[in-house]
Amino acid sequence: MEEDPKNQATEVDREGSATTPAITNSNNNVIESQKPAVIEEPMKKLSAMEWFVAMNWKNNPFTFSIMPELFVGYQEQAQRVLIALQERHKFVYLAGPTGSGKTTLLRWLTGKLSQEFDVLYLPKPPEKADMFVDLFNRKFPRSWYAFWQSDLKTLYEIPRFLDKKLSGRHLVVLFDEAHESNLDVLEWLRVLSDQSSNMSVVLSGLPVFETHLKDKLETFRKRIAAKIELVSLTREESAELIRRRIQSVGGTGNEFSSELVDFIYVQSGGFPREIIRVCDELVNEAIIAGRREFARPMVQQEVATRISLNIIDEMTHMQREIIEMLAKNPMSPGDIANAIDLSKYKSRQHAVRSVNNVMKKLYEDGYLERRRSDKAFIYSLSGKLRTIVVKA
Numbered sequence: 578m579e580e581d582p583k584n585q586a587t588e589v590d591r592e593g594s595a596t597t598p599a600i601t602n603s604n605n606n607v608i609e610s611q612k613p614a615v616i617e618e619p620m621k622k623l624s625a626m627e628w629f630v631a632m633n634w635k636n637n638p639f640t641f642s643i644m645p646e647l648f649v650g651y652q653e654q655a656q657r658v659l660i661a662l663q664e665r666h667k668f669v670y671l672a673g674p675t676g677s678g679k680t681t682l683l684r685w686l687t688g689k690l691s692q693e694f695d696v697l698y699l700p701k702p703p704e705k706a707d708m709f710v711d712l713f714n715r716k717f718p719r720s721w722y723a724f725w726q727s728d729l730k731t732l733y734e735i736p737r738f739l740d741k742k743l744s745g746r747h748l749v750v751l752f753d754e755a756h757e758s759n760l761d762v763l764e765w766l767r768v769l770s771d772q773s774s775n776m777s778v779v780l781s782g783l784p785v786f787e788t789h790l791k792d793k794l795e796t797f798r799k800r801i802a803a804k805i806e807l808v809s810l811t812r813e814e815s816a817e818l819i820r821r822r823i824q825s826v827g828g829t830g831n832e833f834s835s836e837l838v839d840f841i842y843v844q845s846g847g848f849p850r851e852i853i854r855v856c857d858e859l860v861n862e863a864i865i866a867g868r869r870e871f872a873r874p875m876v877q878q879e880v881a882t883r884i885s886l887n888i889i890d891e892m893t894h895m896q897r898e899i900i901e902m903l904a905k906n907p908m909s910p911g912d913i914a915n916a917i918d919l920s921k922y923k924s925r926q927h928a929v930r931s932v933n934n935v936m937k938k939l940y941e942d943g944y945l946e947r948r949r950s951d952k953a954f955i956y957s958l959s960g961k962l963r964t965i966v967v968k969a
Contacts, residue, residue, distance in 0.1 A: 628864045632832070638822040639857040641850065645684035647821045649849075650814035654805045655682060659689065662749055662777055666802035667770045670755075671781040673807030676850025679781040682807065683751045686779070695743060698751040702758040706732060706765035717742040732765060736772040748776045755782035760793055767797045809847030812839070818852055833859075833871055840873045844960060846943075851960045888962075895935050900958070903945070907957035910936055 629636055648655075654671075661669045673679045680700075687696045697716050703709060710729045717738075719728065729738050739748060752758075752766070770776055780786070780801070790798035810818065816838045820830035833841070837859070845851035859871050889897060899913055908916075910933040914925055922928040936956050939945045944962045947954040 622867050623864070625864055628867075628869075629826075632828065632869060634823070634828050635826045637857065637860055638826045638828070639853045639860055641853060643681055643684060644822075644825070645681055645688065647818070647825060648678075648681055648685040649818040649821060650810040651678065651682060651807055654807060655685070655689075657803060657805050658682070658686065658779065661803045662690070662694070662747075662779070665747065665777060667777060668797075668801045669777070669779045670787070670801045670804045671779060671807065672784050672787065672804060673781075674783065674848070676848045677807040677809065678849045679807055680753055681849070683753055683779065683781055686749075686751065690749060693746055695746045695748050696751065697748060698753070700753050702752065702754060702762055704759075704762075706761050709735065709765065709769065713738065732769070735769055739773050739775060743775050746775070748773075750776065750778045751781070752778055753781045755780040756786035756789065757782075763790075763794055763797055767794075767800060770800070810849060810852070811847065812842045815842045815845070815847055815852055818849060819856060822853070822856070837871055837873055843943075846960060846962075848960070854960070893935075895931075896939060899932065899935060899939070900944075900962070903956060903958050904963070907955050909950070909953040909955050911953060 623631060625637075658669055658671065671679055671682065683698065687698060690696060697712070699712070703712065709732060713735060714728045729735060755763075758766075766778060770778055787798065787804070816835075819833055819838060819841065823832055824830040833856075841852060841855050841859075844855050859874075862874070863869065863871055889900060892900065898917065902908060902913060902916060910929050913932045913936070914928040917928065917932070919925055919928050922931065936945060936947075936954075940947055940956065944959055945956045946959050947956045949955075
């Protein structure tokens with residue numbers, strides 16, 4: 578006698594909720610039991626601070642904060658600076674593009690110099706040479722009880738003033754953003770260095786600073802004993818920077834996978850500030866998506882290319898012309914063709930084709946990024962090249 582379908586038992590899971598009945602054949606053998614569909618509840622959206630708590634982070638480790646205690650990489654360059662100062666050279670030039678870590682290295686130096694050195698850090702050059710008087714007065718204020726002492730009055734008094742104040746120690750002036758200095762300030766800095774036997778200056782600036790000196794202050798440039806370049810970190814140093822930053826806010830340092838670190842390194846070109854920027858974007862994407870894992874964005878990956886400070890000088894005239902235009906705005910090959918002299922081409926179409934080939938090669942070499950817009954590609958400078966092409 579066949580069983581009434583109305584009385585057929587319904588399978589019940591352990592929690593007591595109904596599921597789809599098992600399917601049987603004519604011999605009452607179970608063929609398959611269809612499992613219930615699992616519907617995931619949407620993850621609760623967290624505020625930024627709630628997300629940091631969930632990650633066991635105190636805050637976002639990837640803000641543009643100068644943290645000399647987390648200084649990573651450039652060990653050879655740092656040692657060269659220390660040796661030059663120990664040898665009492667007058668001028669040391671620390672050259673590097675924006676975001677390469679020059680200021681962090683200068684701040685790191687203040688904690689690495691021995692007690693025989695005294696340090697004066699200038700985050701910006703003084704606007705006028707006379708301001709050196711006030712800077713040294715504030716650096717070496719007279720004691721409240723030494724009523725017989727007098728403050729500096731003129732620039733000419735500085736060498737003798739330093740001899741008295743330093744008492745055998747050596748003063749190191751860390752002169753940041755040197756490319757912003759006017760000629761009068763630099764000329765007086767040279768004079769003070771010449772006449773002060775116990776003072777060295779570490780200049781930090783963009784590569785264009787040396788061009789300014791060569792064109793307008795050759796006597797100053799010849800006094801630079803050592804030129805030290807900061808370009809970019811290696812892949813391993815980039816990974817260490819990420820790890821230290823995360824650990825500084827309470828994380829394990831292993832939150833980013835090795836594959837994701839590879840992506841960050843390629844996208845940033847190894848420039849410290851670009852590394853921090855890319856990592857910050859990844860953190861913000863995770864917060865917005867409400868997840869604790871970090872995923873690589875679906876974007877075209879650049880080619881991992883190490884860039885030297887004089888890469889622009891090594892390019893062809895056409896490449897330099899394109900780079901200079903892209904430094905102002907993203908453009909398509911057609912936009913570039915409209916902006917150049919077409920007289921040497923048979924037609925505009927030939928110009929577009931030529932420009933397109935040059936831009937495609939720069940893209941393949943990792944110097945450009947691109948996105949599709951309608952039927953054309955819009956090109957822009959890659960993050961690593963953008964840091965090189967900075968005008969003072």
